[in-house]
Amino acid sequence: xxxxxxxxxxxxxxxxxxxxxxxxxxxxxxxxxxxxxxxxxxxxxxxxxxxxxxxxxxxxxxxxxxxxxxxxxxxxxxxxxxxxxxxxxxxxxxxxxxxxxxxxxxxxxxxxxxxxxxxxxxxxxxxxxxxxxxxxxxxxxxxxxxxxxxxxxxxxxxxxxxxxxxxxxxxxxxxxxxxxxxxxxxxxxxxxxxxxxxxxxxxxxxxxxxxxxxxxxxxxxxxxxxxxxxxxxxxxxxxxxxxxxxxxxxxxxxxxxxxxxxxxxxxxxxxxxxxxxxxxxxxxxxxxxxxxxxxxxxxxxxxxxxxxxxxxxxxxx
Numbered sequence: 001x002x003x004x005x006x007x008x009x010x011x012x013x014x015x016x017x018x019x020x021x022x023x024x025x026x027x028x029x030x031x032x033x034x035x036x037x038x039x040x041x042x043x044x045x046x047x048x049x050x051x052x053x054x055x056x057x058x059x060x061x062x063x064x065x066x067x068x069x070x071x072x073x074x075x076x077x078x079x080x081x082x083x084x085x086x087x088x089x090x091x092x093x094x095x096x097x098x099x100x101x102x103x104x105x106x107x108x109x110x111x112x113x114x115x116x117x118x119x120x121x122x123x124x125x126x127x128x129x130x131x132x133x134x135x136x137x138x139x140x141x142x143x144x145x146x147x148x149x150x151x152x153x154x155x156x157x158x159x160x161x162x163x164x165x166x167x168x169x170x171x172x173x174x175x176x177x178x179x180x181x182x183x184x185x186x187x188x189x190x191x192x193x194x195x196x197x198x199x200x201x202x203x204x205x206x207x208x209x210x211x212x213x214x215x216x217x218x219x220x221x222x223x224x225x226x227x228x229x230x231x232x233x234x235x236x237x238x239x240x241x242x243x244x245x246x247x248x249x250x251x252x253x254x255x256x257x258x259x260x261x262x263x264x265x266x267x268x269x270x271x272x273x274x275x276x277x278x279x280x281x282x283x284x285x286x287x288x289x290x291x292x293x294x295x296x297x298x299x300x301x302x303x304x305x306x307x308x309x310x311x312x313x314x315x316x317x
Contacts, residue, residue, distance in 0.1 A: 166183070181218070185221045
């Protein structure tokens with residue numbers, strides 16, 4: 001059982017135009033909307049990998065209904081906690097030069113009773129899944145949610161025997177490390193912010209992964225964008241590096257989420273650390289060419305997996 005936890009889901013709106021000019025008036029060439037938020041992208045990629053993921057999130061208003069309808073149309077089972085505020089909309093603007101500009105709304109504030117109901121609903125699903133469940137926590141927290149929400153949910157999931165994966169940033173990442181998630185996957189900037197440590201080179205990224213593990217995570221990967229990805233499968237495990245597959249991306253939105261799904265899939269399949277990193281890198285590459293974030297093709301994942309090179313870091317002389 002895969003369960004994707006989404007405290008702050010969104011509708012992803014993509015606008016395509018000739019050029020984005022600050023202060024100008026623009027006529028869109030195309031406008032598309034998709035169910036969004038990081039956990040939604042993870043669930044979509046897990047679906048492409050052959051799984052039947054569940055999804056739980058706090059949804060409100062017409063945009064919340066749109067998210068749920070979109071998940072249902074993708075055959076992803078939603079578990080919904082209704083909230084009074086309107087679910088946010090994230091905007092992705094793509095110009096003719098394939099430059100992507102993102103505008104992310106913070107989300108509507110949630111109250112203590114809504115947070116409590118969300119935690120109860122998650123706990124029921126954790127107990128249902130038990131030792132067979134892999135729980136993926138990803139994305140930002142909505143205004144009003146406590147910084148330790150992920151930490152509390154991870155603790156609850158672990159008490160039920162679930163394996164836990166986390167992809168978030170800032171104070172929520174820092175707080176969640178004390179709950180000992182089985183795996184964390186920030187990007188370079190998110191790791192730097194949580195650790196107060198400049199991640200300005202691959203050597204620094206490898207050190208950041210070790211610091212994440214020393215701070216409580218059982219394993220850690222760092223997304224380095226076009227530079228690739230690093231993965232340490234444990235405190236005493238060697239650090240592995242995957243170079244990014246050369247390609248011309250349509251959009252990189254959701255690539256980190258696709259990589260997270262690849263790791264989650266690998267944890268259940270008994271893959272080696274090197275094969276887990278290969279699958280994650282292939283999922284990220286496939287997402288670069290997808291029609292929308294998370295809408296990857298399983299064939300593309302297989303094709304890119306054959307191109308991914310895994311090597312120890314630092315490489316042997």
